[in-house]
Amino acid sequence: MDRRAVESLFAGAGEIRALVIGDLMLDEYLWGVTDRISPEAPVQVVDVKREELRLGGAGNVVNNLVALGCRVTACSIIGDDENGRLLLDEFAARGVDTAGVFVDPARKTSKKTRVVASNQQIVRIDRETRGAISSESERRLVEFIRSAAGECRVILVSDYLKGVLTPGVLGALADFGREAGIPVVVDPKGTDYGRYSGVTILTPNRKEAEAATGIAITDDGSLCTAARQLLDGAALDALLITRSEQGMSLFMGDGRTEHIPTVAREVFDVTGAGDTVLAMLGLALAGGMPFSEAARLANVAAGIAVGKVGTSTVTPGEIIAEVGRGHLDSDAKIKNLDVMKRVAGEARNRGQRIVFTNGCFDLIHVGHVKYLQKARSLGDLLVLGLNSDASVRRLKGEKRPLINQDERAHLLAALDCVDYVVIFDEDTPLQLIEAVRPDVLVKGGDYTREGVVGHEQVESWGGRVELVEFVDGRSTSGIIEKIVERYS
Secondary structure, three states: OOHHHHHHHHHOHHHOEEEEEEOEEEEEEEEEEEEEEOOOOOOEEEEEEEEEEEEEEHHHHHHHHHHOOOEEEEEEEEOOOHHHHHHHHHHHHOOOEEEEEEEOOOOOOEEEEEEEEOOEEEEEEEEOOOOOOOHHHHHHHHHHHHHHHHHOOEEEEEOOOOOOOOHHHHHHHHHHHHHHOOOEEEEOOOOOHHHHOOOOEEOOEHHHHHHHHOOOOOOHHHHHHHHHHHHHHHOOOEEEEEOHHHOEEEEEOOOOEEEEOOOOOOOOOOOOHHHHHHHHHHHHHHOOOOHHHHHHHHHHHHHHHOOOOOOOOOOHHHHHHHHHHHHOOHHHHEEOHHHHHHHHHHHHHOOOOEEEEEEOOOOOOHHHHHHHHHHHOOOOEEEEEEEOHHHHHHHHOOOOOOOOHHHHHHHHHOOOOOOEEEEEOOOOOHHHHHHHOOOEEEEEOOOOHHHOOOHHHHHHOOOEEEEEOOOOOOOHHHHHHHHHHHHO
16 A cells, blocks of 8 residues: 555545434443442442543544544434533534534434443443434435535445434435435445445445345355345445454455455454444545555554554554555565565455566666556556576676665665565576466566566466556666766
8 A cells, every 4th residue: 555645645634524424322431440249239340430421323433534634524313412412512522514413302312331341341331212213304314415415525324223324315325425426435234235225335344244145254255245245236336344353355346356454453342443444435535545445544444443442533643654564664575485475375365466577676766666656556566576686797797786686675665666575586587477476567668578578477377468668768877877977
């Protein structure tokens, strides 16, 4: 993932307005300790040390978006009660537009109280109304969505089956989203995903996908079968299934699939992780990222969120740091052939498109950088085969290279567009190409397809050759000649 693209997204987040509609809730946390059993019943006694009130449900989506720097308009139905007023106060403190939050005295504002001791949840107490909203409330929501959609870049729908998202409201969301040309991103609940027909993308977890399809997801085959059933049944552009420790799987309406591995970390609490995924995915799509990159960014955000206790938000700084973690030390990107073969195999299993190129890259210049950036744009990761010092001498003569292989490798690995560097000692990278098995083999525009080493092998497994033009007037030899001319 390109760290600079992520930084750019967050830099422009303040210009993005998101419409969030769904079931608003308050999450109350009672934090304490327990070291005794009640004499009244065989239950633990919790001595409460701290109390905390947080936004939950669709409110947590709002909270995440605000933390990410996005402007938010909230839309829902709440009760005429103290919890409803507390919700509005929390939104006001965050600068959230609540013109679309309407009060119905016949309903309760949802509140969930969690008792936590030693970072373990002991019990949860719910106070809420679960029935469908009234026809008058539905009318008010639909009218508001109609007026607000054109001012927003994305619509996020957080469904907890508490009655706000009626068929009429969901249909209006899909219709108005299409009319406005903006994505409608839904975190679904229940088993009838036909309710969400016409939205852009759904984000169920594995258990929810199983319940909605009746298919036990036990392997990649059953996962794909369930996903295609949901995609076709709801006429979606895409489907993102979250899979806990197995990461996420993105399924596109055009048949493409990508498996995104999770980032290994200790999990403290999954509460609200789906809300974090929804918020980050929606913001990324609103910012113009393609589904694949948006899903990867949502995966990063979710990994951070589950490392915290409770419905916590993540920040742009945390996400940028996580995205850049693999790029801070160029050593981590330099691999030997055996390790690279394994890494490439794992990437293929995730559905990633591997790009390969090779060269000496002595005295790196802007022509090299632009060439590598173009190569990286042709797939999901770029593997660069780097000629060793001995290999360069055989190709270029005894006076080359000017920069030794270790320094060249570190310079190249420091580029965001380069995912991995492998030094090879042979005259050609054929052995490395056969180990990596790239989908795209890239060489400079001064080659012909037939003249590219490894083209037959790559094409035999369904890959292709791409020829990329160099920047005119930029070459290592030219730089050397200019230095000699100027300083001799």
